Amino acid sequence: MTTETLTVRDLGLRARAAARVLRSLPTARKVAALHAVARELRARATGILAANARDVAAAEAAGLPAHMVDRLRLNAASLAAIAADVEAVARLPDPVGERTGEKQLPSGIRVSQMRVPLGVLGVIYESRPNVTVDVAALALMSGNAVLLRGGKETVGSNAALEDAVRAALASQDLPAEAVQVIRDPARERMLELLRLDDLVDAIIPRGGAGLHRYCVENATVPVIVGGIGVVHIYLDGSFTRDPADVARAAELIRNAKVQKPSACNALDTLLVHREALPALPAIARDLAAHGVTLRADPPALAALQAAGVEAQPATASDYGTEFLALTASIRTVGGLEEALDFIAAHGNHTDVILTRDPAQAERFVQDVDSAAVMVNASPRFNDGGQLGLGAEVAISTQKLHARGPMGLAELTTTKWVVMGDGHIRA
């Protein structure tokens, strides 16, 4: 029986049953399952790539823009990398079963909190088929079942990948229902998933702001919002006194903006202390040479134009905007407090100060309320791999449950364990 004949609720019930098996699974069996997944992906490479080629051809025929077609395309090398990533997840420490806060209380009971899987995850994403396998691997390693809802352009690729994962699970005597793709791309099916709050423990959207908003507006399952946000770098005057620091600032700001402009941790707005304006042309020239369009407020624009660096006047909408492209806005501020007020109004994702003044660095770290606050480091470090989590399922920009990159531990919760000997409450 294929999953196509089942309702989303049926899939949820099967996931719930599978989750009960997964949650008590020893680490070694989860590792073995992931190795089986990697093997199955390699063994089925020809079929998976053929299914993907059909998706790509259909997308091209439908006139999908080339950069979107690129995102859904797999080849032998990218499929091999996906399989290797599954094996990398299998090498991560298993967070499940850890006990914290063990103590005996005055009543005599012994208590602790045991780390356990969330249960059933719902992950909604757009065109990249690698997400299907990445998320399945992270869910399995953390003991969770998962319902996956990918983009309509990748239905064939996702079905082939799901078949591989499920065959691998079955080969290990594990419930194949631990990983299920909702194959019907109709939006109504996604809505059913979002409202399955008696069966699904968390929804993790991966995609643009519109997808996140749709989930927040429509879900009764708790949603973890992430990956959306404005990234600021505040350049203090103290970081521009030494020419070597100006060169460092230019390199760091280039890294922040140019390395991957489409990433959520790429620079959006550069805040420049008035005293740092003389260093701005060197930094901006470097950005412009890498194709970055700059939109500056009047003092910054004047400094740039005087130095012959091309820039446009910024409008109000250039601030608080996530560009996801080779565009950055620049704003002049009179001091740290003005920068902090600006970030308090517009920031939530990653905010950086470049300073040589430890007191300013400390004030910045204390005051800025974003998922990541950095001193003299590129915002591109706000990433699960870069922060030492090994892998990430998403970057949360909300405050409940998880904030910043979500690795295996962020796919778990705790339960209280109380041990007594007939103890009653006084």
Next chain:
Amino acid sequence: MTTETLTVRDLGLRARAAARVLRSLPTARKVAALHAVARELRARATGILAANARDVAAAEAAGLPAHMVDRLRLNAASLAAIAADVEAVARLPDPVGERTGEKQLPSGIRVSQMRVPLGVLGVIYESRPNVTVDVAALALMSGNAVLLRGGKETVGSNAALEDAVRAALASQDLPAEAVQVIRDPARERMLELLRLDDLVDAIIPRGGAGLHRYCVENATVPVIVGGIGVVHIYLDGSFTRDPADVARAAELIRNAKVQKPSACNALDTLLVHREALPALPAIARDLAAHGVTLRADPPALAALQAAGVEAQPATASDYGTEFLALTASIRTVGGLEEALDFIAAHGNHTDVILTRDPAQAERFVQDVDSAAVMVNASPRFNDGGQLGLGAEVAISTQKLHARGPMGLAELTTTKWVVMGDGHIRA
């Protein structure tokens, strides 16, 4: 200016500004603020009790049932206890500022996670005016601003309590907008609060299942659902072989059901191993003597009737039901696995095994996926004070963010702090 002339959005904006002050406040200033609150409550006792007496009179005139009128009534002693509770919160450890996971990564950056307040909380509750002060104290001590929406029967009491808290904050040069009561009891105002997701970080409902469901259905702010759930005790045969154990089981089950039947951690369903049925009459007689109505399945009913203990036949709806009253259901099971299947279908809050078999205890602890799992202890221990948290704002029965009693730490989140020296991502 009173808050009555402001929209809920205005209140949210003011709360957000206040939260920015609170989040960096040293512990000593938060402690001083709470002591000021306690002093102000005592100084204003006459006025607060007069306002409360008007609420009570209006509720009686409106024909509110006596047990609901009781819940909104304050007197000198209960107001003094509320003030003392505020001082108790001031003695709890401040979770804010703690740094965990400090390490240097291969790239050279140093990272840690810093514990910070959530920001702005929205708490929606029903008739008890003590919640107004309890929640305000927990929010302030954890560095959060809070928007409070109480029941329409307590509008006068809550206004008087809010005035006391805000006067105390102002006396300490702190923003009074840290604690704001939505004074307009119209449901539209609550809906505005539930959808204020750009300003409010979490909604915590405290009340019945209907209120929780309304929040889940309508909120775009993340909601922490709690306090709703079915409590099971599974009585294994091994706990009934020794008459002293039978007496212990009877005492524990009485504690679980009778101590506070209206509490969410009170027993709902007793699962009895077939081998433990001979001990059931002694246990049930004790419950019946304390006024508990018993609804039993056929094997248990037969055992009770043979021993002359009054009980009714259970219907399907007596299982998976939270009674919140002196009623309990009883179900006979053939063994641990059947009990676990039953709990997997109906449980999520607090589940207890009474057993002398360590292997069964271990299997129960591993398999049961509830906020609290207990061995040989009363489910009444699932409470913030009893589990060592000092105080609780609610008991979460969801899995995201917090599970079980929520104390000060559960009103916080973390932010990543990254320290570099011009580090860029490779």
